Amino acid sequence: MIRFVDVWLKYRHNGEASAASADVISGMSFDVPDGGFRWLTGASGAGKTSLLKLMYLAEHPYRGRIEILGIPAARISRREAAMLRRRIGVVYQDFRLLPHLSVYDNVALPMRLARRPEKQIRSDVSELLHWVGLSNKLDRRPNELSGGEQQRIAIARAVVVQPHLLLADEPTGNLDDEQADRLMLLITSLNRLGTTVVVATHNLSLVRNYPAPCLEISGGRLVHEG
Amino acid sequence: MAKRRIKPAPRARRRVDQLGLRTAMADRLLPTLVGAMSFLAALAIAGTLAAATLASHWQGDTGSALTVQVTDPGDPAVSGGVTRLQAVLSTLKASPNVSNLHQLSADEMNSLLKPWLGEDVTKLNLPVPAVIAASWNQAGPPDALASALGAVAPGTLAETGAAWASRVAALTNSIQASALSVLLIVALVAAAVISVATRAGLAQRREAIEIVHGLGALDSDIAGSFAMRATRLAATGSAIGALIALPVLLWLARLAEPFAGVLPQSNLPVLPMPLMASLPALPVVAALIGWGTAQITVRGWLRQLA
Numbered sequence: 416m417i418r419f420v421d422v423w424l425k426y427r428h429n430g431e432a433s434a435a436s437a438d439v440i441s442g443m444s445f446d447v448p449d450g451g452f453r454w455l456t457g458a459s460g461a462g463k464t465s466l467l468k469l470m471y472l473a474e475h476p477y478r479g480r481i482e483i484l485g486i487p488a489a490r491i492s493r494r495e496a497a498m499l500r501r502r503i504g505v506v507y508q509d510f511r512l513l514p515h516l517s518v519y520d521n522v523a524l525p526m527r528l529a530r531r532p533e534k535q536i537r538s539d540v541s542e543l544l545h546w547v548g549l550s551n552k553l554d555r556r557p558n559e560l561s562g563g564e565q566q567r568i569a570i571a572r573a574v575v576v577q578p579h580l581l582l583a584d585e586p587t588g589n590l591d592d593e594q595a596d597r598l599m600l601l602i603t604s605l606n607r608l609g610t611t612v613v614v615a616t617h618n619l620s621l622v623r624n625y626p627a628p629c630l631e632i633s634g635g636r637l638v639h640e641g
Numbered sequence: 642m643a644k645r646r647i648k649p650a651p652r653a654r655r656r657v658d659q660l661g662l663r664t665a666m667a668d669r670l671l672p673t674l675v676g677a678m679s680f681l682a683a684l685a686i687a688g689t690l691a692a693a694t695l696a697s698h699w700q701g702d703t704g705s706a707l708t709v710q711v712t713d714p715g716d717p718a719v720s721g722g723v724t725r726l727q728a729v730l731s732t733l734k735a736s737p738n739v740s741n742l743h744q745l746s747a748d749e750m751n752s753l754l755k756p757w758l759g760e761d762v763t764k765l766n767l768p769v770p771a772v773i774a775a776s777w778n779q780a781g782p783p784d785a786l787a788s789a790l791g792a793v794a795p796g797t798l799a800e801t802g803a804a805w806a807s808r809v810a811a812l813t814n815s816i817q818a819s820a821l822s823v824l825l826i827v828a829l830v831a832a833a834v835i836s837v838a839t840r841a842g843l844a845q846r847r848e849a850i851e852i853v854h855g856l857g858a859l860d861s862d863i864a865g866s867f868a869m870r871a872t873r874l875a876a877t878g879s880a881i882g883a884l885i886a887l888p889v890l891l892w893l894a895r896l897a898e899p900f901a902g903v904l905p906q907s908n909l910p911v912l913p914m915p916l917m918a919s920l921p922a923l924p925v926v927a928a929l930i931g932w933g934t935a936q937i938t939v940r941g942w943l944r945q946l947a
């Protein structure tokens with residue numbers, strides 16, 4: 416379960432949270448139950464990415480309480496945080512692939528960090544890359560691929576370890592409608608298997624086609640839930 | 642998800658360089674500088690070992706040895722009638738604290754002076770003093786004896802090895818202290834070089850590190866990758882530095898042979914055992930410094946990540 420209780424976030428500049436810098440997330444409170452699915456919507460700059468960053472522990476609130484997968488995020492050691500991150504799959508808005516690694520190695524990365532046996536890595540990664548339609552580009556570098564192809568690698572990397580929590584930031588931004596549908600099929604089937612999912616998107620037709628509760632934010636505040 | 646046979650899985654691969662450190666920490670500067678430091682360390686170790694060897698050779702059992710030097714031994718003594726040498730010898734014989742009198746022969750003098758003055762000292766026609774070796778049975782310095790000898794033959798020197806031994810010990814100690822500080826400085830410089838290279842690698846791979854951190858890599862995973870790389874570069878550089886030092890040390894050993902009392906048994910100079918043992922230790926020490934410095938540098942740097 417994910418729980419936000421009166422959460423406030425400011426970005427720090429050079430490690431200092433200056434009083435002048437504005438709140439990016441203001442007094443946000445909500446719950447997402449285990450195995451739940453939430454759309455996260457709002458205008459550009461509303462704070463969707465910032466909210467996801469709090470969920471994947473890349474930022475910490477200056478006020479309020481966050482629980483991720485039932486674990487209070489403020490009170491854990493660096494090691495525990497790393498272990499928690501391994502249970503969270505993230506599709507970043509800007510993909511964040513490693514440029515010096517092949518497509519295959521990029522997708523294998525989370526499994527290698529989790530020290531899975533190489534044999535299992537081979538079968539899982541190959542299967543997933545086939546599913547996203549990139550099994551003929553295993554040895555390419557990310558910068559040799561199109562935006563949509565890179566996005567599909569980012570998706571494959573996020574789901575390859577069957578995360579308990581999947582956070583996707585605009586995952587269909589570079590995909591055509593058919594690929595977007597395929598992606599939603601993947602996400603909903605993971606969700607049915609028990610993964611908690613939060614997907615940030617501008618794509619309202621996608622939201623209409625896959626009806627689910629929605630967290631709508633504006634100016635860093637939760638304006639509508641449900 | 643449909644399971645289908647697809648293209649054969651990528652072949653067994655070597656350890657994946659996840660942070661791309663083979664290129665981010667690839668410069669030759671680190672191994673070169675660590676190699677230079679190893680070279681200096683080898684020289685410093687050789688210096689301290691040589692000092693220790695010479696000291697132990699010279700000190701030997703000199704603590705109780707008395708050496709008396711009589712200049713112009715053939716001239717008449719103060720009392721007249723006998724030569725200065727004879728006067729000194731009879732004074733020594735009369736002293737209860739002196740035993741085992743032995744006047745060094747021309748051959749013995751030759752072999753003593755050979756390293757300093759060349760093959761045949763007598764041909765040089767130098768005013769070589771007569772030297773008498775004896776045992777000194779007292780603990781204290783032979784001051785009273787020296788003045789008694791000075792009375793019969795002015796200018797005669799009487800010294801026990803104790804004076805020599807303490808001078809040689811002081812010299813050895815200061816050489817060893819200098820060598821030790823050279824070793825310390827060399828190790829610190831090596832650590833600084835490794836730290837700078839590691840920081841450069843961190844800056845260059847900042848984004849990759851952030852990504853891997855976000856995927857749940859432990860600090861120890863990331864620090865370990867850098868430490869492995871630093872260890873390899875430092876050990877390689879140091880091994881090369883030690884190899885280059887080897888011929889220089891052999892040459893120095895050859896120069897030092899006559900003083901160390903080692904008879905040249907073969908045409909090949911040999912290094913003393915402790916030096917032979919410490920040369921291969923240099924890359925190991927460099928590797929440890931590389932590993933430790935990278936670990937500390939990376940773990941410190943990682944604290945800035947949430």
Ligand SMILES: Nc1ncnc2c1ncn2[C@@H]1O[C@H](COP(=O)(O)OP(=O)(O)OP(=O)(O)O)[C@@H](O)[C@H]1O
Nearest residue numbers: 426427439457458459460461462463464465466508
């Ligand atoms: N690293 C940062 N430092 C300072 N301010 C930031 C940083 N990242 C985002 N912001 C600010 O925080 C606010 C919310 O940004 P955020 O990226 O969360 O919006 P978003 O809803 O994801 O927008 P988009 O739909 O365009 O991706 C914006 O005003 C942005 O300028």
Ligand SMILES: [Mg+2]
Nearest residue numbers: 463464508584
């Ligand atoms: Mg965003």
